[in-house]
Amino acid sequence: GENVEQHPSTLSVQEGDSAVIKCTYSDSASNYFPWYKQELGKRPQLIIDIRSNVGEKKDQRIAVTLNKTAKHFSLHITETQPEDSAVYFCAAITNDYKLSFGAGTTVTVRA
Amino acid sequence: EAGVAQSPRYKIIEKRQSVAFWCNPISGHATLYWYQQILGQGPKLLIQFQNNGVVDDSQLPKDRFSAERLKGVDSTLKIQPAKLEDSAVYLCASSLRLGNGELFFGEGSRLTVL
Numbered sequence: 001g002e003n004v005e006q007h008p009s010t011l012s013v014q015e016g017d018s019a020v021i022k023c024t025y026s027d028s029a030s031n032y033f034p035w036y037k038q039e040l041g042k043r044p045q046l047i048i049d050i051r052s053n054v055g056e057k058k059d060q061r062i063a064v065t066l067n068k069t070a071k072h073f074s075l076h077i078t079e080t081q082p083e084d085s086a087v088y089f090c091a092a093i094t095n096d097y098k099l100s101f102g103a104g105t106t107v108t109v110r111a
Numbered sequence: 112e113a114g115v116a117q118s119p120r121y122k123i124i125e126k127r128q129s130v131a132f133w134c135n136p137i138s139g140h141a142t143l144y145w146y147q148q149i150l151g152q153g154p155k156l157l158i159q160f161q162n163n164g165v166v167d168d169s170q171l172p173k174d175r176f177s178a179e180r181l182k183g184v185d186s187t188l189k190i191q192p193a194k195l196e197d198s199a200v201y202l203c204a205s206s207l208r209l210g211n212g213e214l215f216f217g218e219g220s221r222l223t224v225l
Contacts, residue, residue, distance in 0.1 A: 006153075034213065043202070043216040044154065089153050097209045098167055099144075101153035 006102030
């Protein structure tokens, strides 16, 4: 099955700075890579996703990049704000429709 | 649009007891998932349904866990007997169809096994 590794496990940034989270996957057949945000005590919610035929996707302050050759993808958050503090999970889905999650990154934005 | 409903939100039981969780997915969503999220970890897929059929249950501890989705809508996840290491949040999620990556999660059912 798919193995998704996520780094770092914790990330502390000053408000206004950028945050970058990186994930690697093992199955070259993986074709869809979503990112979920989970605030404390709440459900995970999709914030952005990218498919394997695209190298980069941006939505306001967040962007995701995908390097299929190296089998890694990254989440970039610019101009971080306190409400960006949460746990972020990357995930990958393979041709057999299984969605595997990374272990998560706890992001803390310092005011 | 109503979201994914789960109950109960919280459950405390002693080891070796049994517990059942219920999930009602978003109307029209064919695919339903049960994930186990242990504190500080990412969600781990336990079982995935497409309508009333099982797509994947390779990580479900079948000696103690069972799940069903008899009519292809609601689902129940049962643990019997529970172990201490089953303490976790059990997340139900649904998606429109198989291979459609966006999952909509419920609030989760937090299980504490004493």
